Amino acid sequence: MKTAIEVEGLTKSFGEIIAVNHINFEVKKDEIFGFLGPNGAGKTTTIRMLTGVLKPDEGKAIIMGHDILKEPLKAKQIISVVPEMANAYRDLTAWQNLMLMGELYGVPKEESRERAKFLLKEFGLYERRNQLARGFSKGMKQKLILCAALLTEPQVLFLDEPTAGLDVESARLIRDMIRQYNREGTTIFFSTHNMEEANRLCDRIAIINHGKIAAIDTPEKLRMKSTELKSVEVSFNKPVPIKELAEIPNVTNLKKIGDKIRLYTDEPHSVINSLTDYARRKKLTIISLNTLAPTLEDVFIKLVKEHRGD
């Protein structure tokens, strides 16, 4: 089986609002699949349908060959979830939280204990295993929830905004764990707002907006598709009137970023020539000159705007 998740025409409405509108995609086995979208785009609703928490109005989702509607328990047995708004049981200790998860997945007690010990050590929580989770910081709670999700050795791991609101160190630890478990064979499906995170982690990305998939591809291909978002970034030894640079042929847009000016174009080489001519004419020295491919954030904003019809 090469496909871990197959989604066909998945749809969910809440009253008159269509949260997810006939979406289709596939996630390959052993892949890290990123799900990007602005707030309210339908990311969490999609994850809730894929994990059997919400029933779709239409469509189907197959997880490792099991239809989440027809065989929910079989599908849920091989997945694990770190929901966006999840919390550990505050009145249970870290250890009790993990043991509970083992019991809910039918993991034999001895195995649960061994895995819990290993995971708590990996995430630096072992020393605090007998403390109630209510005394844990947000980062520690998130690590504990991730430990609970990994305790069951899932084939597919769903993470909804797993690093949101975490400090740099905790976020990095979680990203490293995602990479490590993916290398060991876990398929990862995760939603994030963090473009840099998606760019670094994901094999492929889907961008969802207003409940519809706007694009699916590798981060690199998504960037390359948006040729008009290529840019040239320049800085001179003296401030220059931005209006003059806007008149350079083939410049579609420009932005001042600190002491640099970014000129958007689909003809970078021609803009570079024009900039060197301009500098010579105005007796300016070029301090730095770089051509830039569009960032994933540029692509994301463009796709979201296009989808909105701006």
Add this chain to the structure above:
Amino acid sequence: MTRLMVNNFFEQLKRSVGVAKKDLRIYYKRGPVIIFGLIMPFFLFLSFFIGRNMPIERLFIGLLGMAIFFSSMSIGPAIIPFEASSRTLERLMSTPIAVWALFLGDVIASFLYGLLISIVPLIIGLVLGINIIQPLILSLGMVLAALCFSSFGILLSAYPPTDVPSTAMMISNLVKFPLVFISGVFIPISQMQDWGKIIASASFSPLTYFTDLVSYCTQETSYYSIPVDFIALIGFTLLFLTAAIKIHEKTLPKRLS
């Protein structure tokens, strides 16, 4: 095929036990559980019985009935709203536990809590010299009643799908208090002879059948026959449990939005 189904059933049952353990660890000491499950019924009992010259057997029926009814129904209504408000419900719903097993776990927790608490008035009764004529029937009755009232508690938390525990507790109290007054806790059903309508409504209360059983076990007098009491308690348990699972199944996703 049948073997696989039986295996799956027992596998799910084990998960119910996991849920029950979690519930007992978390919820027995919650404020609303202690207030609505122990303190309030205790004072209600005192306010009704103090100063009235009643035989001790009558007091015992009232105390045991109140204790098992309120304590078995105290944890149930609180669990799901607490899970929703403390944001643990979504994770629970994504685990491979069947909805029936999840709620059976909650019922088991409420049942054990109710049974444990009701041992206290039983001991008090024995210390005060109550003669339990039919100990086996009383024990069986207590087990069945605790199971029945626990299922009732879970049913009462099914609708409306609130994530505010005190709202769920308030709604459950709205149902519980009228039932106490018509179920032979304070006044034996046999003395309600002229109140035809009340007796008719009493037969719709599961508590009636338990107090009738306790009356039989301590005074050898009962309004209904013992098999009727048992069948009614079993029937109510099955009805409450099935209804609770069905309604919760429909309302669970609404608690997340």
